[in-house]
Amino acid sequence: MVETRREAAPEDGVLTRIGQAIMLHRGGDREEARNRLSALWQEIGPHGDAFHRCTLAHYMADTQDDPRDELDWDLRALEAAEGFVTERPAGSAATPGESRVADGPGPRHPLVALRAFFPSLHLNIAADYAALDRTADARAQLRRARVSVNALADGEYRQGLRDAIERLQLRIDRAAGHTP
Known part of the structure; x- marks a missing residue:
């Protein structure tokens, strides 16, 4: 008898680290959360996974003290999400009802998650x-x-x-x- 095994999806270390920073923030350590998210933002870079950039910037905004800085981070999150949704490589248009995933290196994230x-x-x-x-x-x-x-x-x-x-x-x- 041949056993088929489903391989578990690889753990997404970036999302885990974002989640850890969020827990710090919610636990009252806003500065440490901001520091960790900032370091992770530098690590991901401007061309990193759109879902990661969107998620990180979305939560980084919440750690800001100045409303202008909060706006800047929220706009970065929106830019990451909109950029992925609207800028697809030629020939990769999704068909109606298709669940698109983020292209490029790293984990794949459903388009619906960004939306x-x-x-x-x-x-x-x-x-x-x-x-x-x-x-x-x-x-x-x-x-x-x-x-x-x-x-x-x-x-x-x-x-x-x-x-x-x-x-x-x-x-x-x-x-x-x-x-x-």
């Missing part, structure tokens, strides 16, 4: 703009967040994002003197 970041990225950028009193930019990002959240499957993540979008919208409206 799932979009509502959160736009929401975070909207919050950054709101913190910087850039209301028009904040509202534009909220519109993008609403559109992209509709592409997600129903569930807690989608509903949580919808609720967060509405809370930020209310906060922006109140700050601008509009009452719903």
Whole structure:
């Protein structure tokens, strides 16, 4: 009898290290989390895996003290995600319903994983703009967040994002003197 074994996917050390930094941040050690994420950002480089760059920048933004720095990191996360989604090598266009994966060296990540970041990225950028009193930019990002959240499957993540979008919208409206 021949036994077939499924090979386990190789551990993604970068995502593990990002996760460790996130745990440090959530545990209250913001500076150490920022230091580790910064070192990892340097290691990955500007041409590293798009999913890694997006994830890292997304969480690096949360460790920033200055709202302008937070915005810069959130924009880097969005750039990494958008760059992968829109810039495919010639002849590699996905067919409808196809689950694309990140090309290049290193681990493969489903395109859907990057797309799932979009509502959160736009929401975070909207919050950054709101913190910087850039209301028009904040509202534009909220519109993008609403559109992209509709592409997600129903569930807690989608509903949580919808609720967060509405809370930020209310906060922006109140700050601008509009009452719903």
